[in-house]
Amino acid sequence: MSWRLWLKSKPKSINLGFYGEVNAGKTTLANKIGRDWADQEVGIVSEIPHETRNIQKLEKVNFATRGTKLDLTLIDMPGIASSVNPSDFIKHGLSASEAMERAKEATRGIVEAIKYLENVDVALVIIDATRTPFDQVNFTILGNLEHQKKPFILVPNKIDLPESNVRIVRDAFENYTVIPVSALQGDGIEALYDKIAEMAKRVR
Amino acid sequence: MKYRVDFIPFSEVHDLAPDEKIRYILSKVMRNTILVLESGLTHSEELNLIEKTMGKIDYDDFIGVKLFSFDAGDDFKWTKLFGKGSKNKIFTIVAPNEAVSVTKDERGILSIRIND
Numbered sequence: 001m002s003w004r005l006w007l008k009s010k011p012k013s014i015n016l017g018f019y020g021e022v023n024a025g026k027t028t029l030a031n032k033i034g035r036d037w038a039d040q041e042v043g044i045v046s047e048i049p050h051e052t053r054n055i056q057k058l059e060k061v062n063f064a065t066r067g068t069k070l071d072l073t074l075i076d077m078p079g080i081a082s083s084v085n086p087s088d089f090i091k092h093g094l095s096a097s098e099a100m101e102r103a104k105e106a107t108r109g110i111v112e113a114i115k116y117l118e119n120v121d122v123a124l125v126i127i128d129a130t131r132t133p134f135d136q137v138n139f140t141i142l143g144n145l146e147h148q149k150k151p152f153i154l155v156p157n158k159i160d161l162p163e164s165n166v167r168i169v170r171d172a173f174e175n176y177t178v179i180p181v182s183a184l185q186g187d188g189i190e191a192l193y194d195k196i197a198e199m200a201k202r203v204r
Numbered sequence: 205m206k207y208r209v210d211f212i213p214f215s216e217v218h219d220l221a222p223d224e225k226i227r228y229i230l231s232k233v234m235r236n237t238i239l240v241l242e243s244g245l246t247h248s249e250e251l252n253l254i255e256k257t258m259g260k261i262d263y264d265d266f267i268g269v270k271l272f273s274f275d276a277g278d279d280f281k282w283t284k285l286f287g288k289g290s291k292n293k294i295f296t297i298v299a300p301n302e303a304v305s306v307t308k309d310e311r312g313i314l315s316i317r318i319n320d
Contacts, residue, residue, distance in 0.1 A: 082254050083268025083301035084261055100263060107258045114255050133309030136271050140254065143247025 011069040014200050017120030021137050022049045022079030024126040025157040029183035030076040037061045042076045048092040050106035052078050068197035078109030080137050121203045122151045129156035129164035151199035156180045207236050207303045214243045226256050244294035268301045
């Protein structure tokens with residue numbers, strides 16, 4: 001095989017970043033994709049805010065859908081927030097010292113996630129479809145991805161819950177590509193895979 | 205806690221370098237001031253503000269900010285807030301995290317409660 005043919009048949013390497021506010025379900029979605037394509041999970045899921053406080057990666061995820069093959073690196077980011085309050089963790093049963101440690105790690109994680117934005121090829125911006133009004137942080141992330149000309153998909157998550165409302169999400173973010181999912185149940189995941197393949201084609 | 209609301213006209217910040225603008229905002233917000241900025245922040249300025257805010261959090265007196273950028277629409281009467289010659293359609297509110305909570309954000313109407 002010539003090197004040209006080899007290059008053409010080689011799956012494109014894509015850094016797929018999972019961005020969004022805290023507890024939107026980023027890790028749950030990253031784990032779902034990891035299990036589907038690599039039989040591995042990316043991180044631990046928890047009800048306590050800021051469970052993901054460091055960037056977590058799962059490499060060599062061989063993704064193939066509708067004739068598109070990709071070598072994905074799943075990059076699960078700490079949730080982005082404009083404040084970090086240790087008392088939020090105490091409400092979830094952590095001791096004062098554990099809460100303070102978690103708060104400090106969360107603060108560092110937010111900065112890390114922001115700085116990593118430029119290394120992402122395609123971003124999934126995950127929004128909790130049950131939580132309105134939407135935090136400005138969501139608009140901030142989307143605006144920055146747009147500004148940096150990064151392909152991205154807005155993913156309202158938790159659509160299996162009765163209180164979710166995808167129509168409100170579509171109304172609030174009407175100019176964006178929206179693919180609703182339940183990362184937990186797998187609803188909408190095939191449509192998301194098709195869209196990831198489509199977005200990856202835009203990456204040089 | 206009592207909070208003050210400052211309406212900051214375009215002329216107050218438009219000559220500041222990006223980092224100076226963020227420092228200006230944080231210095232006021234950290235002194236319990238809610239800012240209404242006529243010169244609304246761009247999304248990259250918002251991200252810069254979040255990043256710089258993380259560096260200022262002490263988990264005691266200051267745990268971060270809340271921010272809202274708001275598209276005023278064509279019919280908004282800016283002159284009532286900032287006088288004649290107002291230029292921007294988008295303005296931004298930046299507040300100490302504990303100072304405000306959003307009660308409603310629907311159909312272009314943003315309702316904020318200022319906490320005691």
